[in-house]
Amino acid sequence: MSQNLTYLEIAYKILSEEPKLKEVHYRDLANKAFDLGLIESDDLIIAGNIASAINANIRKSKSQGTEPKFISFGKGLYGLSEHEPKGIFADIRNKNQNVKKQLLEALHAMHPSKFEELIGEVLRNLGFENVQITGKTGDGGIDVTGELIVAGLIKNNVSVQVKRWRNNVQRASISELRGSLRPHQIGLFITTSDFSRQSAEEAENPFKAPISLMNGNELVDLLCEFGVGIILEKVTIFDIDKNEINFDFPEPTETAEKGIEIFANYKNHKHFAIYFSPTKIVYENEVYNSPSGAGMKVQNGLPVNGWKFWKFTDAKTGKIHPIERLRKK
Template identity: 30%
Template sequence: MADEAQIPPYQDFLWPAVVALRTLGGSASIDELLEQVIVQQRYSEEQQAVLHGDGPRTEIGYRLAWARTYLKGMGLAENSQRGVWSLTEAGLNVEPEQIEPLRQKYIAASRSKNGARPRRKDSTPESEGFDESWEDQLLGRIMRLSPASFERLAQRLLREAGFTNTQVTGRSGDGGIDGLGVYRLSLVSFPIFFQCKRYVGSVGAGDVRDFRGAMAGRGDKGLVITTGTFTAEAKKEATRDGAPPLDLIDGSTLCTLMKEYGLGVIVTTRAVEDVSIDEEFFETGF
């Protein structure tokens, strides 16, 4: 198993992230950006499986998150409320030799703004911690479920998404198939087999092939749901030419769907006031 030492530090993700965004047309979702960086940098499945701490975030995903944050602070990238990252004009034109000077400039400006504080010589953003997101908290809670409970959660989620006759059928000797549901699209309906993988880490291409093999002769529509991630090779295998395509739901997508359907997530909307001075009021003499 690879370890964190085999994953480059966050600053080595800065230029690859810029190149990946350029390759993707100047903008990308977080998942698209991560997958493109993995492909371009040729990270192995073993490297993709390395977790940050106890997970669920992978070390590559964690360090790329820091790189995104730095690119934003360096004025090279920006993100929308929907989590889409895009290059600014400066990001579209930056050269690789400019990255490190811009990073040092951003670090100096941040320290000046936040006040000087003692730092270890080997201090890095990784060593200073990363705020746990609601997605991390939700995945942590799901990980405390039993395997059977996670299967029932997947069943409930699919029902909320419009599946009918959804059943949990997982049993030993069933080749990894955990359930079956029927999805209707307009006038056509078709069965979809699903598999639940409740663990941290990455689902590899071998797991995808095994699940497809278990479906052989029984159906050609499949769905793999995991609390972890899928390696780039697994995603490629899921859509391989000549083989029945499989749909993949990773931990991030699972959290988004649970939020969308109100399962285990409470969303509170807060009103924020923007207050500014009305100069015209004062100038007109009240």
């Protein structure tokens, strides 16, 4: 390896120098490292070594009780913990992710005809014209058709097949859709699940009629973008503008009351609070006179030992501990 960097150092270098790269596949990390001259080859073996190094680092950090430097998003995607939102921004992200999961489950529960109508609405929002729902006619497995006009000149006739599946779409389904296409038609396969590697390869075959793919997560993202099935809530957050010339903001003094950010995981959701003292914990802008009181609020009234329920990250060591360590002896 160039510059005597380890695979872990290479991954961190690429992800840290390009903050926009929130989630990157390990093969893309290898490609980027090769372009930068950090590795001599970007073959699958080296890409796998990079992924293995990241996974090992994550496991080691968790076993030591420290926050991992890297985050695994699944399906070979990785990012840096330092790029993840903190505090209230993390709460917003977690809330949105939970809503997306609920929305995906709602899609699975929809009646097939209603689901096809929903897809038609999505296509219209994407700019398709003459959208027709054809599923009931049994037109060769085609459920929706539409026209997508590019630059006002090129008209693409698109035939869409939609499936409310939980299992991944396989190659045979892509081939069946392609077999239903008429001359000069483009295929689009939309599913609430995902696509196997073989089906994706079949869809991308450059020597056959083109097939585009949209999985469940991509569909949910579009629904959220178009405001379909969700309610958009505006959140206003204030911060001080220290560049404002009409104000003279004093610097913080040692006498100012300082709190420690604490957190707790409950039902796959991370809750944040501020610990000031054993009798002052602030959670969701409410002051509680004990950690247990704040913990009960999180658990909807269920009793809890707040000193063990809430955790904090030691600023010096990076290790995570129960807040009972903060108690004054």
